[in-house]
Amino acid sequence: MARRTKQEADETREALLDAAEHVFLDRGVARASLDEIARFAGCTRGAVHWHFGDKLGLFLALDERLILLQDEMKRRLCSDEAAPPLEHMAESITTALTELENDPRRRRLLTIMLQRCEYVAEMAPALLRRRQADAAIRASLRDSFRRAAERGELSADWPPERAALFLQALIGGFLNEWLRGEADFTLAGEVCAAVRGFLSCTAVKPVS
Amino acid sequence: MARRTKQEADETREALLDAAEHVFLDRGVARASLDEIARFAGCTRGAVHWHFGDKLGLFLALDERLILLQDEMKRRLCSDEAAPPLEHMAESITTALTELENDPRRRRLLTIMLQRCEYVAEMAPALLRRRQADAAIRASLRDSFRRAAERGELSADWPPERAALFLQALIGGFLNEWLRGEADFTLAGEVCAAVRGFLSCTAVKPVS
DNA sequence: GTAAAGATACCTTCGTGTATGTATATAAAC
DNA sequence: GTTTATATACATACACGAAGGTATCTTTAC
Incomplete structure (x- = not known):
């Protein structure tokens, strides 16, 4: 009407x-x-x-919803500068993955952005924002690893840059698998365990 | 004519x-x-x-090219049952990633299949084959880890199933990042290093 | 009254499927 | 060794629907 x-x-x-x-x-x-x-x-x-x-406008507006969630994740990562960084990362990621797993809406959004759209030229604005959001997350991870290094809690084998890249790739890979639908694992379970497994690899080994 | x-x-x-x-x-x-x-x-x-x-037929024929490359990868993984599994995996993966990085054609193919197509209902046959190829790779990885376990070379922290899942997710995540185009890393360099880093985490620690 | 919030109608563009045309390679027949 | 027949390898033309953009109504809040 x-x-x-x-x-x-x-x-x-x-x-x-x-x-x-x-x-x-x-x-x-x-x-x-x-x-x-x-x-x-x-x-x-x-x-x-x-x-x-038009259609692109609609898509961008929808994408905005996901960007907001990523911003939230980023803020969470930066929230507690006093806590032990590696453990704080593990907890932030666990929280985020658990929320994602229990919220079908977030899952739909992520599925659309990662597996139901072709990022070609006309989608440039969407692609750009997505890049920026990813870069922001990575920067936060890197900063956390840096803080861990400053506190002497990070193994020398894992410079902050590489650790952040590794972690982001790992989570991204798991998410893609999970979104495909027939995954034989859960985010809150195996994926969080894998993330913690990696993080404990990057920690300085207790001298035995 | x-x-x-x-x-x-x-x-x-x-x-x-x-x-x-x-x-x-x-x-x-x-x-x-x-x-x-x-x-x-x-x-x-x-x-x-x-x-x-029709279009789907064309797409499937193109996809076939990539499937063949994945089969090759799988055969490579299974090729040398006598060698130390963890090292053999590291080398196979290094080879595959290096080849991929130096072959723009493979890169185009992978980009199309991972980032330029929407896997919806009508694409079912394509999706199915892709799943199978991925499952085959994962099975090969798992078998390699199993052999490592049998030889007492695998840390108890990493059951073969989980290690294989982890490794596949990790590589998949890196590939996605790399395909996006503005990656600040190389496959033969950082990614192979990351893979080796993970593999050495899964190895039994030398008692110091 | 006027501008927001949509509905309806119209037009145009694009892409696909299909049908049909056609020339030639190739094998069979003689 | 010709000739003949037929399947192959495309090109061309047409018909059709789907989808999007735009312009023009219509109603109602303020």
Whole structure:
């Protein structure tokens, strides 16, 4: 219809984002049609164009949701500068992975961004933001390892840069596997254990 | 034209696959048009339909090339049952990564399969084969770790299953990062070093 | 009244599938 | 060794739907 109250308008907007989440997930971003998304949300393409302009706008708005979650993760990593860095990282990561595992919405979002979209030229703005978010996480990890090194808790075999790169690749690899769906492991279980296993490798060995 | 010799026909087939490689890479599988691919190869859509039936057929034929490379990797892992397993794995992986890094074609293929295509329902056959190839690699890794365990060379902290999962996730994560293009590391350098770093973590520690 | 919030209608572009045309390699027949 | 027949290897043309953009209504909050 027309001009609902501002709150109602925001509800339609959210409904559209939710719909996009579902449709993108099972049809892929490229093959999903705006009409399908609109009808899934109970309205028409008019609403989509009004709120998001075009398909890329819709995608970016959806992606924004995930960026926020990554920012949260980053803040968590930097939150407690006093705590032993390696243990603090282990706990932050455990928390994040557990939350992800228990929140189907986050999982859908991540699946879309990692496995249901083709990052080609036209997606440049999306790709850029994604890069920046990843770089920020990596920087936080590196800083944590640096603090560990300053405290004499990091093995000389693992310079902070490399350790951060390793850890990010490891988690990314696990996530990809997990998102594929037929994983024979859980995030809170095996993956967290693997992360802790690596972190204990990077710690200075107690002299026995 | 018409009825060329069998060799010429094979040449067009290869040309089409090469063209698909390029067009899929920079337009994404979903947005790439058969016409664009055909013209890139110097022929028309007729040839595409003749050789591959439809777009999915073309994609699968292209994917086949990558599957063959994965099979090669798997055979390499199983090749030398007498050698010390951990070292043999390190060398096999080093070889494979080095080859990948020096062969732009393999890189294009991998990029397409990991970052330029949306694995939705219609892609089921492609997805299935990909899963199987991955599972085969993982089984080979697991077997190698098992042999290491039997020889008393594997730390008790790392059961073969977990070690294999870890290693595959790690490499997969690195590959994804590397394929993104602006990686600040090399496969033959940092990634191989990381793999060796992990493998030495899984080895029984020399009693000091 | 006017601008926000959408619905509807229309147009255009693009891509695919399919059908059909056509020339030639190649094998069989004689 | 020709001729003939047929399957091969494409090219061309057409029909069709799907999807997106835009422009124009319509309603209602303020």
